[in-house]
Amino acid sequence: MTAHFDLIIRGGIAVLPWGEVAADIGVRHGRIAAIGTPPAATATEIVNAQGLHVLPGLIDPHVHLRDPGDAAVESIPTGTRGAVLGGLTAVFDMPNTTPSITDTQRLAWKRDYVQSVAWCDMGLYVGGTKTNIDDLAALEVEPGVCAIKIFAGSSTGDLMVEDDVNLERIMRAGKRRIAYHSEDEYRLQARKPMYKSGDPYRCHAEWRDVECAFLGTRRLMALARATGRPAHILHVSTQEELEYLADYRDIATTEMLVNHLTQVGPDCYDRLGGFGVMNPPIRDQRHMDAAWAAVADGRVDTIGSDHAPHAHAAKLKPWPEVPAGLTGVQTLVPIMLDHVNAGRLSLARMVDLMSAGPARVYGALNKGRLVAGYDADFTLVDLKATRTITNDWIAAPCGWTPFDGMSVTGWPIATIVRGHVVMRDDEVLGAPSGRIVRFA
Numbered sequence: 001m002t003a004h005f006d007l008i009i010r011g012g013i014a015v016l017p018w019g020e021v022a023a024d025i026g027v028r029h030g031r032i033a034a035i036g037t038p039p040a041a042t043a044t045e046i047v048n049a050q051g052l053h054v055l056p057g058l059i060d061p062h063v064h065l066r067d068p069g070d071a072a073v074e075s076i077p078t079g080t081r082g083a084v085l086g087g088l089t090a091v092f093d094m095p096n097t098t099p100s101i102t103d104t105q106r107l108a109w110k111r112d113y114v115q116s117v118a119w120c121d122m123g124l125y126v127g128g129t130k131t132n133i134d135d136l137a138a139l140e141v142e143p144g145v146c147a148i149k150i151f152a153g154s155s156t157g158d159l160m161v162e163d164d165v166n167l168e169r170i171m172r173a174g175k176r177r178i179a180y181h182s183e184d185e186y187r188l189q190a191r192k193p194m195y196k197s198g199d200p201y202r203c204h205a206e207w208r209d210v211e212c213a214f215l216g217t218r219r220l221m222a223l224a225r226a227t228g229r230p231a232h233i234l235h236v237s238t239q240e241e242l243e244y245l246a247d248y249r250d251i252a253t254t255e256m257l258v259n260h261l262t263q264v265g266p267d268c269y270d271r272l273g274g275f276g277v278m279n280p281p282i283r284d285q286r287h288m289d290a291a292w293a294a295v296a297d298g299r300v301d302t303i304g305s306d307h308a309p310h311a312h313a314a315k316l317k318p319w320p321e322v323p324a325g326l327t328g329v330q331t332l333v334p335i336m337l338d339h340v341n342a343g344r345l346s347l348a349r350m351v352d353l354m355s356a357g358p359a360r361v362y363g364a365l366n367k368g369r370l371v372a373g374y375d376a377d378f379t380l381v382d383l384k385a386t387r388t389i390t391n392d393w394i395a396a397p398c399g400w401t402p403f404d405g406m407s408v409t410g411w412p413i414a415t416i417v418r419g420h421v422v423m424r425d426d427e428v429l430g431a432p433s434g435r436i437v438r439f440a
């Protein structure tokens with residue numbers, strides 16, 4: 001009897017946890033059924049992966065899809081469309097929407113909504129606030145929740161917990177790893193009067209300086225150590241934090257943003273104006289060098305885009321009125337592949353950072369490895385394809401990317417989510433079939 005599969009990915013180089021292997025991959029019922037299929041095997045659908053690398057589905061663990069919010073800027077349908085066009089099989093979405101996701105009712109609404117409109121799978125953050133601390137232990141184990149998110153320094157939205165007393169209460173409420181935006185709010189506020197409207201955009205990195213980030217992370221690590229509560233420090237942006245966090249590997253994991261590996265100040269502010277303004281800010285070469293060193297020696301666990309769209313007109317405002325945040329979900333994989341081609345990291349390390357890493361840090365079940373029995377999520381990439389990233393390729397309704405005009409080598413050719421081919425050759429296929437990610 002010949003083996004029959006729902007789908008066979010034929011002729012590609014599979015990137016397994018133990019190395020690259022030329023193997024056809026068989027899928028049944030949305031799961032990986034065989035790595036290496038019999039020559040006579042048949043399938044309902046065959047994907048030709050000749051000349052391509054077959055990666056386990058890549059995950060962006062840090063996006064703001066702004067839904068509910070302003071659909072003219074971004075939404076879950078358009079944001080996940082951008083994700084699959086960009087080669088991602090799952091995204092983890094932040095809670096600072098309008099209204100924010102901070103209770104069981106709003107979470108349940110979002111869970112149902114996602115599963116009717118999303119193109120990729122999704123994990124959902126729940127916002128921790130000063131008023132929902134008693135609910136967090138229950139909220140963090142709700143289906144689909146990747147983590148509690150704490151804004152310890154001000155950013156977009158109305159979620160903020162800046163003081164040690166409330167931060168410690170939150171750490172003592174629950175068990176799972178908490179994700180933190182770490183910038184010291186007191187220092188941010190104290191430095192604000194040093195600047196005025198219309199100052200150069202590069203002042204963004206001077207106001208939110210190295211000490212703002214480092215102080216925030218030192219305070220969080222002291223509390224995490226005292227309470228024993230695991231922490232994930234989002235978007236670490238300074239050499240000082242990276243060196244400090246090396247002594248907290250037992251309790252803290254680290255996220256790096258693609259922007260901090262790709263863009264450098266102050267040039268980016270002179271070139272991009274408001275379209276270079278994000279939190280924590282893009283910093284100078286010293287910090288970019290430290291970021292790459294931390295990628296190389298394993299101190300970084302995950303890489304995210306911090307996709308945080310704003311209207312084009314809003315990004316033209318003078319500093320500091322210009323809102324912080326850049327689009328990025330669609331450009332994350334192409335830019336990381338370009339870094340692989342430039343020799344800045346290996347393809348294996350990229351997969352570790354963008355698939356295995358997020359699965360390990362957040363405890364995502366059946367994702368993060370190309371192995372039998374796991375979800376049939378794949379990102380097929382052509383390491384040799386050269387393309388130019390342009391604003392008109394961007395699916396987000398706001399319609400811009402800070403990487404407009406950038407030529408990259410390495411491109412996602414197909415995105416497969418639990419056996420559904422949802423993108424092939426820059427075209428979105430079928431219907432939205434995204435599901436909630438399951439977490440341990």
Ligand SMILES: [Zn+2]
Pocket residue numbers: 062064094306308
């Ligand atoms: Zn963010």
